[in-house]
Amino acid sequence: xxxxxxxxxxxxxxxxxxxxxxxxxxxxxxxxxxxxxxxxxxxxxxxxxxxxxxxxxxxxxxxxxxxxxxxxxxxxxxxxxxxxxxxxxxxxxxxxxxxxxxxxxxxxxxxxxxxxxxxxxxxxxxxxxxxxxxxxxxxxxxxxxxxxxxxxxxxxxxxxxxxxxxxxxxxxxxxxxxxxxxxxxxxxxxxxxxxxxxxxxxxxxxxxxxxxxxxxxxxxxxxxxxxxxxxxxxxxxxxxxxxxxxxxxxxxxxxxxxxxxxxxxxxxxxxxxxxxxxxxxxxxxxxxxxxxxxxxxxxxxxxxxxxxxxxxxxxxxxxxxxxxxxxxxxxxxxxxxxxxxxxxxxxxxxxxxxxxxxxxxxxxxxxxxxxxxxxxxxxxxxxxxxxxxxxxxxxxxxxxxxxxxxxxxxxxxxxxxxxxxxxxxxxxxxxxxxxxxxxxxxxxxxxxxxxxxxxxxxxxxxx
Numbered sequence: 337x338x339x340x341x342x343x344x345x346x347x348x349x350x351x352x353x354x355x356x357x358x359x360x361x362x363x364x365x366x367x368x369x370x371x372x373x374x375x376x377x378x379x380x381x382x383x384x385x386x387x388x389x390x391x392x393x394x395x396x397x398x399x400x401x402x403x404x405x406x407x408x409x410x411x412x413x414x415x416x417x418x419x420x421x422x423x424x425x426x427x428x429x430x431x432x433x434x435x436x437x438x439x440x441x442x443x444x445x446x447x448x449x450x451x452x453x454x455x456x457x458x459x460x461x462x463x464x465x466x467x468x469x470x471x472x473x474x475x476x477x478x479x480x481x482x483x484x485x486x487x488x489x490x491x492x493x494x495x496x497x498x499x500x501x502x503x504x505x506x507x508x509x510x511x512x513x514x515x516x517x518x519x520x521x522x523x524x525x526x527x528x529x530x531x532x533x534x535x536x537x538x539x540x541x542x543x544x545x546x547x548x549x550x551x552x553x554x555x556x557x558x559x560x561x562x563x564x565x566x567x568x569x570x571x572x573x574x575x576x577x578x579x580x581x582x583x584x585x586x587x588x589x590x591x592x593x594x595x596x597x598x599x600x601x602x603x604x605x606x607x608x609x610x611x612x613x614x615x616x617x618x619x620x621x622x623x624x625x626x627x628x629x630x631x632x633x634x635x636x637x638x639x640x641x642x643x644x645x646x647x648x649x650x651x652x653x654x655x656x657x658x659x660x661x662x663x664x665x666x667x668x669x670x671x672x673x674x675x676x677x678x679x680x681x682x683x684x685x686x687x688x689x690x691x692x693x694x695x696x697x698x699x700x701x702x703x704x705x706x707x708x709x710x711x712x713x714x715x716x717x718x719x720x721x722x723x724x725x726x727x728x729x730x731x732x733x734x735x736x737x738x739x740x741x742x743x744x745x746x747x748x749x750x751x752x753x754x755x756x757x758x759x760x761x762x763x764x765x766x767x768x769x770x771x772x773x774x775x776x777x778x779x780x781x782x783x784x785x786x787x788x789x790x791x792x793x794x795x796x797x798x799x
Contacts, residue, residue, distance in 0.1 A: 338366030340723020341531040342464060343439070345478075348529070356523065358505060360484040361419045363472045364465040367535055368458040370428075373412075373421045378538040378559040378663070380550045385701035386678050388537035389670040390417055392486040393506055395520035402521035410514045418484055418508045423535050423561035423582075423667075427589050428454045431581065439464055483507040486520075488528055488673045489689035490716070498690055500526045501718070504673075527718035530671065535561070537670035537701060540663055541577065545633030549661075553642045560586060560664040566593040572659035575600065575647065577630065583664035584619040591621040598655055602629045627653065668701025 337359040348355045363369055382388065395403045409415055430437060433450035437457065442464045452460075465471040472481045487504035502524050509517045538559040540546070550557050560582040566589050574594045576583055579601035590597055599620060604613035620626070629650045636645040647655040676683035678697045685691055694715045696706040704721060706714045713719040 337361070337364040337465065337470075338531055338533050338723055339439075339461060340533065341366070341529075342461070342468065342470075344529045344531055344720075344722050345470060346468060355478055356525070357470060357479045358483045358485050358503070359479070359481050362482050363462065364470070365458045365461045366533065367422045367424055368454050368461055369422055370424045370426065370454050370458065371421060372564060373416055374562050374564060375416070375421045377550065377554055377557070377562070378540050380540050380547045381542065382540055382668070383537075385537065385668055385670050385697075385699055386675045386681075387670070387672050388668055388701065389532075389672050390420065390484070392672050392675075393484075393518070394486055394504060402519055404517055404519045406511070406515060406517050408514050409516055412514075415508060415510070415516065418506075419482070420536060421561075424454050425563045425586070425589065426565050428585070430454070430457060431585075442467060480505070480507065482509065485673045487675075487686075488530075488719075489676070489685055490693060491524060492688055492690055498716075500524055501528050502686075502689060503528070504686075527720070529720045529722050530674075531722045532671070533723055534669055535667050537668045538663075539666045539668045539701070541630075541665050543630050543633060545635065548635065549633045549642070549645065552636065556642055556659070557661040558663070560662060561667075563662060566590045569594045569660055571595040573643075573657050574598070575655065575658050575661045576664060577661065578664035578666070579620065579626075580613060580616050580664065580666075584616045586662060586664060587620045587624050591624065597621075597624045598627050598658075599624050600627050600630050600649070627655065669697075669704055670701055671697060 337357060341357065341359070342364070345355050345357060361369055395401065407414070430452040434444050434448050434452050435450070437452065438444050438460075442460075444460070462471060466474065470476050470479050472479070484506050485503055486506050489502050489504070490498050491500045491502045493499040502522055504522055505520065507519045509519070511517050538561055540559065546557075560578075563582075563586055569590055570593045572594050573596045574590055575598045576587055576590075577600050579587075579599055583599065583601075587597060587599055601613065601617070617626075627649055630647060631650040632648045634646040634648055636642070643657050643659060645656075645658060647658060649655070671677070674697065675681055676685065676693050677695050679695045679699050681695060694706075696713065696715070697704060707721060708714050708717065711720050711722060713721070
C-alpha cells in the first residue's frame with residue numbers, strides 16, 4: 337500500500353466513509369518495500385501499456401464465486417508477478433529531506449537526519465499504517481493484503497442505470513513451501529480511488545538492434561527497476577542509458593565496483609518549466625564517461641558473446657566491450673484493471689457491467705487525461721486517481737483539508753460537484769498553461785499555483 341493509499345484511507349474515513357483497501361503486496365509501504373526479488377527483463381519492444389504492469393488473472397467463465405484453485409509454483413514466479421517487486425536498490429537513499437516526507441500527524445522523531453535510507457522510509461510508512469490500524473498484522477477487516485484488483489467495471493443496477501463499481505479480485509495465499517491457493521471474488525462499491533502510482537510499468541527505448549540484443553542476452557540488458565546491488569557488476573564495463581534521477585544515482589552506486597561506466601544521455605531541449613537534466617547530472621561521478629545518444633546496437637555474429645558487440649552513437653562514436661546495459665529510461669502509467677478506458681479499446685464487459693464507457697487513458701502511457709484537479713475523472717468523479725504525480729502529494733493533503741474545513745464534504749462529493757460545474761476542467765487547464773505543460777496536466781508546485789487552485793475552488797458551482 338503506497339503512501340497515497342494511506343492518505344486516501346485517512347481522509348475518507350475521517351469524512352465518515354466506509355473504506356475497503358486492497359493491496360497486492362503482503363505489507364504496506366509501496367515502493368519502499370525492498371526485497372532482493374527481481375522482476376523479469378523488460379520486454380523490447382514495450383509491452384502494450386494496458387498490460388505493462390501485469391496481465392490480469394480472472395476466474396474461469398461460468399464458475400460460482402468465490403472460486404479457488406490450488407497450484408504449485410516451484411520458482412515463485414506467479415507470486416512474484418502477483419505482488420510486483422519494487423524498483424528499489426539496496427543502497428537507495430531518498431533525494432528529498434525528511435521534513436518534506438512525513439505525514440502531518442506523524443512527524444519524524446526529533447533529530448532525524450534529512451537524508452533517509454529506504455529502510456527508514458519503509459519502517460516509517462509501516463508505523464503510520466499501524467497508527468491507522470491498517471498494517472498487515474492488525475487484522476483489520478477493512479484491509480485485504482495479498483489481493484490484486486484484476487478488473488474494475490462500472491456496475492448496472494436493476495433499472496439499467498449505472499450505479500457504483502464492481503471489483504474483480506484475486507488473493508494469493510501460500511499453503512506450502514511451493515504451493516499456493518488463488519481465490520477470486522467480487523465486491524461492489526460506490527466509488528473507487530486508484531492509488532497504484534507510476535513506477536510499475538517500465539519504459540524501454542526504441543533503438544535499432546536493441547530487440548535482438550535483449551533476446552540474445554537475457555539478464556544482461558536490464559531496466560533500472562531490476563537493479564539491486566553494484567557487486568553484481570564488479571569489474572564490468574557497464575553502459576547506463578539515461579542520466580536523470582535513477583541514472584545518476586545508479587551511476588554513483590556502481591562507480592566503486594564496475595571497471596568502467598559509460599553514461600548515455602540526450603540533451604535536455606525541453607523548453608517547459610521542469611527540473612533540468614544538468615541538476616541530476618551533477619551527481620554523476622567525474623570518472624564516469626559521458627557519451628551521447630545511442631543510434632544503434634550493431635548486429636553481433638551468431639555465437640559471439642555480448643562483449644564482442646558494438647554500440648554506435650549518433651555522433652558516430654563506437655563503444656566496444658560492453659558487459660552489461662542498464663536502462664534508466666523511466667516508466668509508463670499502466671492500469672491493467674481498467675482496459676475498457678484505453679483509447680480504441682475493444683472490451684467485452686462482464687454481465688451486469690456498463691457496455692459503453694468514455695476512454696481517457698492514452699495508449700502510450702505517458703499521462704492520464706480528463707482529471708479534475710488531476711484526481712477526479714471528470715466524466716465520472718466516483719473514480720479517482722491519487723498519487724500519480726510526485727509533485728501533487730502534499731497538495732492532495734492540503735486540498736483535502738481545505739475542502740473538508742470549508743464545506744464538510746468528502747473528496748468524492750467534491751468530485752461530483754466538479755462534474756456538475758461548467759468550470760470542471762478550467763483549473764486543470766489554467767494550471768497547465770501557467771507552467772507551460774501540454775496535455776493540461778496539473779502541476780502544483782509553488783504557493784502561487786496553490787492559491788490559484790484554492791481560489792478556483794471557491795467559484796460558484798464548486799464550493
